[in-house]
Amino acid sequence: MSDPIALSAAEAASRVHAGALDPAELFDAYQSRAAADELNAFTWVAEEPPTATAAMAEGPLGGVPLAVKDLFCTRGVPSQAGSRILQGYEPPYTATAVERLEQAGAPLLGKTNQDEFAMGSSNENSGYGPVLNPWDRGRVPGGSSGGSAAAVAAGLAPWALGTDTGGSIRQPASLCGIVGLKPTYGAVSRYGMIAFASSLDQAGPLTRNVTDAALILGQMVGPRDRCDSTSLEFPESIELPTATRLDGAAIGVPEELSGEGIEDGVLRAFEETLHIAERLGATVKRCRLPHAPHALSAYYVLAPAEASSNLARYDGVRYGLREEAETLLEMYTRTRRDGFGAEVKRRIMLGTYALSSGYYEAYYGRAQRVRTKIVEDFRAAFEDFDLVACPTSPTVAFELGARTGDPLAMYMSDVLTVPMSLAGVPALSLPNGMSDGLPTGFQLAGPPFSENRLLDVAFALEQAIDFDAVPARA
Amino acid sequence: MSDGAATSPNDGLDGFEPVIGLEIHVQLSTATKMFCSCPLSFGEPPNTYTCPVCLGLPGSLPVVNARAIHFGLMIGLALECELAPRSSFHRKNYFYPDLPKGYQISQYDEPLCRGGRLGEVRIHRAHLEEDAAKLVHVGTSGRIHGSDVSVVDFNRGGTPLVEIVTEPDLHDPVRAREWLELLRTTLRQLGVSDVNMEEGSLRCDANVSIRLGGSVALGTKTELKNMNSFRFLERGIRAELARQAELLRAGEPVVQETLHFDPQTGKLSALRSKEEAHDYRYFPEPDLVPIQIDEDMVAAARAQLPELPAARVERYESEFGLTAASARHLAFRVELGAYFEAALAELARAGDGHGGVDAAPVQIDPAVAQQLANWISGELVRRLGEEDPADSRVAPAQLARLVALISQRAITAGAGRQVLDRMVQQGGDPEGIVETEGLGAIASGDEALAGVVAAAIEAHQGAAEKIKAGNAKAMGPIIGYVMRETKGRADGAEVSRLVRAQLGLEN
Amino acid sequence: MIDREQVLHVAQLARLELSEDELERMAHELSGVLDHIERIGELDLDEVAPTSHVVEVENALREDKPRPPLPREVALAAAPLVLQDGFAVPSPQA
Numbered sequence A: 001m002s003d004p005i006a007l008s009a010a011e012a013a014s015r016v017h018a019g020a021l022d023p024a025e026l027f028d029a030y031q032s033r034a035a036a037d038e039l040n041a042f043t044w045v046a047e048e049p050p051t052a053t054a055a056m057a058e059g060p061l062g063g064v065p066l067a068v069k070d071l072f073c074t075r076g077v078p079s080q081a082g083s084r085i086l087q088g089y090e091p092p093y094t095a096t097a098v099e100r101l102e103q104a105g106a107p108l109l110g111k112t113n114q115d116e117f118a119m120g121s122s123n124e125n126s127g128y129g130p131v132l133n134p135w136d137r138g139r140v141p142g143g144s145s146g147g148s149a150a151a152v153a154a155g156l157a158p159w160a161l162g163t164d165t166g167g168s169i170r171q172p173a174s175l176c177g178i179v180g181l182k183p184t185y186g187a188v189s190r191y192g193m194i195a196f197a198s199s200l201d202q203a204g205p206l207t208r209n210v211t212d213a214a215l216i217l218g219q220m221v222g223p224r225d226r227c228d229s230t231s232l233e234f235p236e237s238i239e240l241p242t243a244t245r246l247d248g249a250a251i252g253v254p255e256e257l258s259g260e261g262i263e264d265g266v267l268r269a270f271e272e273t274l275h276i277a278e279r280l281g282a283t284v285k286r287c288r289l290p291h292a293p294h295a296l297s298a299y300y301v302l303a304p305a306e307a308s309s310n311l312a313r314y315d316g317v318r319y320g321l322r323e324e325a326e327t328l329l330e331m332y333t334r335t336r337r338d339g340f341g342a343e344v345k346r347r348i349m350l351g352t353y354a355l356s357s358g359y360y361e362a363y364y365g366r367a368q369r370v371r372t373k374i375v376e377d378f379r380a381a382f383e384d385f386d387l388v389a390c391p392t393s394p395t396v397a398f399e400l401g402a403r404t405g406d407p408l409a410m411y412m413s414d415v416l417t418v419p420m421s422l423a424g425v426p427a428l429s430l431p432n433g434m435s436d437g438l439p440t441g442f443q444l445a446g447p448p449f450s451e452n453r454l455l456d457v458a459f460a461l462e463q464a465i466d467f468d469a470v471p472a473r474a
Numbered sequence B: 001m002s003d004g005a006a007t008s009p010n011d012g013l014d015g016f017e018p019v020i021g022l023e024i025h026v027q028l029s030t031a032t033k034m035f036c037s038c039p040l041s042f043g044e045p046p047n048t049y050t051c052p053v054c055l056g057l058p059g060s061l062p063v064v065n066a067r068a069i070h071f072g073l074m075i076g077l078a079l080e081c082e083l084a085p086r087s088s089f090h091r092k093n094y095f096y097p098d099l100p101k102g103y104q105i106s107q108y109d110e111p112l113c114r115g116g117r118l119g120e121v122r123i124h125r126a127h128l129e130e131d132a133a134k135l136v137h138v139g140t141s142g143r144i145h146g147s148d149v150s151v152v153d154f155n156r157g158g159t160p161l162v163e164i165v166t167e168p169d170l171h172d173p174v175r176a177r178e179w180l181e182l183l184r185t186t187l188r189q190l191g192v193s194d195v196n197m198e199e200g201s202l203r204c205d206a207n208v209s210i211r212l213g214g215s216v217a218l219g220t221k222t223e224l225k226n227m228n229s230f231r232f233l234e235r236g237i238r239a240e241l242a243r244q245a246e247l248l249r250a251g252e253p254v255v256q257e258t259l260h261f262d263p264q265t266g267k268l269s270a271l272r273s274k275e276e277a278h279d280y281r282y283f284p285e286p287d288l289v290p291i292q293i294d295e296d297m298v299a300a301a302r303a304q305l306p307e308l309p310a311a312r313v314e315r316y317e318s319e320f321g322l323t324a325a326s327a328r329h330l331a332f333r334v335e336l337g338a339y340f341e342a343a344l345a346e347l348a349r350a351g352d353g354h355g356g357v358d359a360a361p362v363q364i365d366p367a368v369a370q371q372l373a374n375w376i377s378g379e380l381v382r383r384l385g386e387e388d389p390a391d392s393r394v395a396p397a398q399l400a401r402l403v404a405l406i407s408q409r410a411i412t413a414g415a416g417r418q419v420l421d422r423m424v425q426q427g428g429d430p431e432g433i434v435e436t437e438g439l440g441a442i443a444s445g446d447e448a449l450a451g452v453v454a455a456a457i458e459a460h461q462g463a464a465e466k467i468k469a470g471n472a473k474a475m476g477p478i479i480g481y482v483m484r485e486t487k488g489r490a491d492g493a494e495v496s497r498l499v500r501a502q503l504g505l506e507n
Numbered sequence C: 001m002i003d004r005e006q007v008l009h010v011a012q013l014a015r016l017e018l019s020e021d022e023l024e025r026m027a028h029e030l031s032g033v034l035d036h037i038e039r040i041g042e043l044d045l046d047e048v049a050p051t052s053h054v055v056e057v058e059n060a061l062r063e064d065k066p067r068p069p070l071p072r073e074v075a076l077a078a079a080p081l082v083l084q085d086g087f088a089v090p091s092p093q094a
């Protein structure tokens, strides 16, 4: 029989359902690949399939194993959020999103490497070493869900769970040449997701194609989770996409997110995809998101502010790393000195400063108002357009170490993804070409709960683009 | 309702006027914690009532307890507050081992309740928050080299709290204590809290300052923390007022600080602050959504409001004709009010409180009601102290009958006190005790009484002369003699009449 | 701009111990980021309401019904130091 690794997740699931593929065999095939991972994509790999594999195979996800970003709590399994301060931490409970997927038939394959507490755009901020890009091991996979993206791109996992706060699913998906979807804020429960910035964090899938993304997203959303006050009931079920034409679809291209600062190769691929969309019947027009140029500034106030508070619980008292000291104060400051990496400290400092007495209004208050304007910008754009489109990342995957010395340059990696995060709208990255031998990404965003539309349009484009490049597989 | 101390509580302040505001934390008696489904703990072994949320485990999220909102609204209504149509939670950030997340979820600029009143004190605001865990000092341990060790028990962590902040409307320590007692009674009536200061379900901090009498500007205030009984609250404030007055007299400034009152020594000491630089970095709690208070929620809270002490005072005055002081005394101690009403019901049932036996609705003679009230808040409380009379040997019906015996002059008040002594000590019916002890009042016109009076005049000739000379006060020793001889069974007025008659004076 | 003293103060609030080198570097890096961020000062936002949340839900309330708590050994399982069934720390007042 054919190599199960070559199958997409949806194909594998339907073969399992048809009795043509043994789910235990499928699990073993991926397990041995994940265990032999040379990209440092995994921080933990399951030793054997869960005993319930047979029952799982009957679920909609067909027993197709799932790689899960380290920051999702998984009971009895290390959940370290890429941080040394949580080294070896095994939570007593499992995140709602993971639990729903397990119940739908996706057994846990392993935990994937990430930037520490999801703070980063290159995966170089992991406490467990950087992840290598499977297209070029001298380059970063993007971040913060870099391990999930690299694992899926390299065929170490059929699909993976990531989280996106300012682009952490979409940007690594783009840099690794796979599909990444950040759902509407609130669509997927945050319960059990180790928090970075609560008002922005959102879980979503990283998959080889659009159909896989739809299949798995359908099992992540649904009734609201009573354990997450900000979770929302998804108003409809997620359908597998079927569109081949885009007649009647109006796509807006925000000027602010499609010109300055974007690499030529990325821009060229973007324009080509827009032509394809037009060929398929869509109307493509320029549009405005006037406040988008300020999104990055607002984001780098709001996200660190929330993070500074979310990360206060790592104090050496109840779990995680602790540096013993004679006084409580020293115990705190040394534990946090040794447990957090440089970027996490930088953001804690930035966020603490932005909330501190005398600066709150100038930074946090203003950033919240900018956020209001950005929400309004998107709302206005969606009155004229079904979707907006822009590149996902201004560049293809960059070299390891290229931006580690310059925080601001690293933050600029998020410039095209952060506006959608602030607005809480769903956005998807679709591989749409190659530039200098590295994949580029095409980003589509829609109004809240327009995931079905997003997936359909992305599916039609995917078929037409016919992106079939894959990194060399070990 | 002063405790009758001869000296004013503000003596020794040299014309400085105290200004006192209170901050009260009330643990709500919900079934579960504020933001998680753990049961509330009442002394269970440490760390047995916890979950990912109240331990602050990574990834856990808070969800607001609906009943805590409901109780908060009941409190807001009882304190005549304005209920916020929209309310929200903030994070108050600081590090402390009893605070698992590194922040407390509290309310900041959108509290549940604002601007109310209880008695003469205005309420600034009342808001919801979560309680801290318990930090117990255990001494030194070899495990942490060279340092003292404390252990954290998270059972209490996350218990729902309502923080009530008053305006600085109190001006003496006794009133502060009395007002807090009124608040406790009100909250107990509401059934929203155990309100027990010793057990910590009611905690009170006081903001204290002094200013020159008549001045409008407030002086520098200090904060007195966690005085864990009503008595300590009063004593702590008193001590702090004295300290501030002494500073000002010496020309030294009062420094804004947080103080701890040690009831053992009566001394105040500065508390080491939780964070050297107080900067709580409040910001909106992104894990929670705003609370929208709709009419149904308010109606549900209103429907569960019992009669509150303030309303009860009014009813006691209008319905039973009690004096204001008497009505307050009974209404502010719920258990006394309950006892009073049970005893009244007995009087009404027995038809002793009014003229007609079968008249309905029953009208209690205000004089009898007042007498009953006096016996409860005077004689009975004097014998029982803080004990709930419902737990005593004296049933309300029995006390009612005792008062009836007195009001019908079947026994004298003095004999009644002796009967009550027996009832409190051994229990029993008042009629039976009167019978066995022979305490029945000597009927007017009783020959024997006239004889005793004659003997009394004989024994106190001097006094008799003074009475004849017009000094009515001289009657005392003679009446005392008669009372001793009759074991208090004689009616004082009757004795007085007989004395005057035997001395040939007009009555 | 943020100077060394401010960095030190913020580090204290955040309970982070920073070495002399880190202090200097942090002051430099944060100043660069803050310079960029401060561009939002150019916008006229006086009439704009702040957004804390993009979800339009209210009253995500929970019924007051108890659920079984964690067994104590589970609650304490990850604790760095356990004494007397509690989480041990250096005493705050020491």
Ligand SMILES: [Zn+2]
Pocket: B033, B036, B037, B038, B049, B050, B051, B052, B053, B054, B055, B158
């Ligand atoms: Zn709990």
